[in-house]
Amino acid sequence: MSRLAGKIAIVTGAGIGIGAAIAERFAREGAFVYVTDINGETAGETVARIAKAGGKAAAVVVDVSKGQDVTALVRRIDAEHGRADVLVNNAGILVRGEVRNLTDAEWTKLREVNVDGVLRLSRDALPLLRKSAAGSIINISSIMANRGLRPLAAYTATKGAVTALTKGLAVEYALFNVRVNAISPGYIETAITDRMLRLPQARKFLIDKTPMGRLGSPDDLTGAALFFASDDSLYCTGADLLVDGGMAAGL
Numbered sequence: 160m161s162r163l164a165g166k167i168a169i170v171t172g173a174g175i176g177i178g179a180a181i182a183e184r185f186a187r188e189g190a191f192v193y194v195t196d197i198n199g200e201t202a203g204e205t206v207a208r209i210a211k212a213g214g215k216a217a218a219v220v221v222d223v224s225k226g227q228d229v230t231a232l233v234r235r236i237d238a239e240h241g242r243a244d245v246l247v248n249n250a251g252i253l254v255r256g257e258v259r260n261l262t263d264a265e266w267t268k269l270r271e272v273n274v275d276g277v278l279r280l281s282r283d284a285l286p287l288l289r290k291s292a293a294g295s296i297i298n299i300s301s302i303m304a305n306r307g308l309r310p311l312a313a314y315t316a317t318k319g320a321v322t323a324l325t326k327g328l329a330v331e332y333a334l335f336n337v338r339v340n341a342i343s344p345g346y347i348e349t350a351i352t353d354r355m356l357r358l359p360q361a362r363k364f365l366i367d368k369t370p371m372g373r374l375g376s377p378d379d380l381t382g383a384a385l386f387f388a389s390d391d392s393l394y395c396t397g398a399d400l401l402v403d404g405g406m407a408a409g410l
């Protein structure tokens with residue numbers, strides 16, 4: 160399998176969860192993957208799994224909310240490869256809480272990681288992506304981007320911004336032959352959803368709301384990411400692909 164042979168990919172938040180699954184799939188398909196995460200230990204573990212499976216990757220500590228981390232990453236990739244073909248803006252955090260109780264600090268943190276991080280990476284990596292024959296940015300949004308769910312209004316607002324930014328950037332970056340698409344997951348069993356899904360009532364509610372009758376796993380997202388990363392999607396930009404077991408269709 161080598162649908163990404165020769166491609167250079169960057170995945171943010173790739174230490175665990177969806178980002179790790181995407182990084183590992185990309186490496187299996189022949190990409191060299193920059194596995195970036197705020198947590199260097201888990202990023203290293205993802206790279207170790209990739210290496211064990213015969214793939215190529217490098218772990219880099221990058222907090223997407225810190226401009227200097229992103230600048231250093233871009234400089235390193237420029238020095239090592241001179242270009243990037245794929246950027247997956249996956250890093251994200253969840254802050255639970257009703258808006259009326261949300262502190263400025265909580266909102267700022269949520270926005271700095273989930274929105275500013277996507278904009279910063281997409282802006283600062285453009286010089287690298289422009290040098291690709293088929294640059295591709297993939298933003299991980301959410302089916303909740305345009306819906307309400309208590310107590311997640313602030314989180315869903317950041318995902319609404321990611322979906323809107325995806326469409327705006329798609330129009331702008333078409334000038335440079337760089338595609339920009341979003342993937343909107345439904346409910347996926349990861350650290351972010353762990354607390355909620357450990358509540359039997361919440362788990363049952365969400366499974367009942369999913370026409371396919373099960374929650375998703377990080378591996379369920381990797382096919383969509385591979386599609387947008389590969390040359391199979393050369394004429395797709397500004398798309399928002401739902402990977403949710405049918406949940407949004409049925410809501």
Ligand SMILES: NC(=O)c1ccc[n+]([C@@H]2O[C@H](COP(=O)([O-])OP(=O)(O)OC[C@H]3O[C@@H](n4cnc5c(N)ncnc54)[C@H](O)[C@@H]3O)[C@@H](O)[C@H]2O)c1
Nearest residue numbers: 172174175176177197222223250251301346347349350351
């Ligand atoms: N799990 C779901 O049900 C679900 C649904 C819709 C969207 N999403 C989105 O998918 C993405 C991945 O989520 P996940 O479920 O794999 O979560 P996760 O918590 O399992 O993994 C998130 C990763 O991001 C990293 N991270 C956190 N803050 C960071 C920062 N400032 N800079 C760099 N890395 C940082 C974490 O260290 C972790 O490795 C997120 O954007 C999330 O909002 C998840």
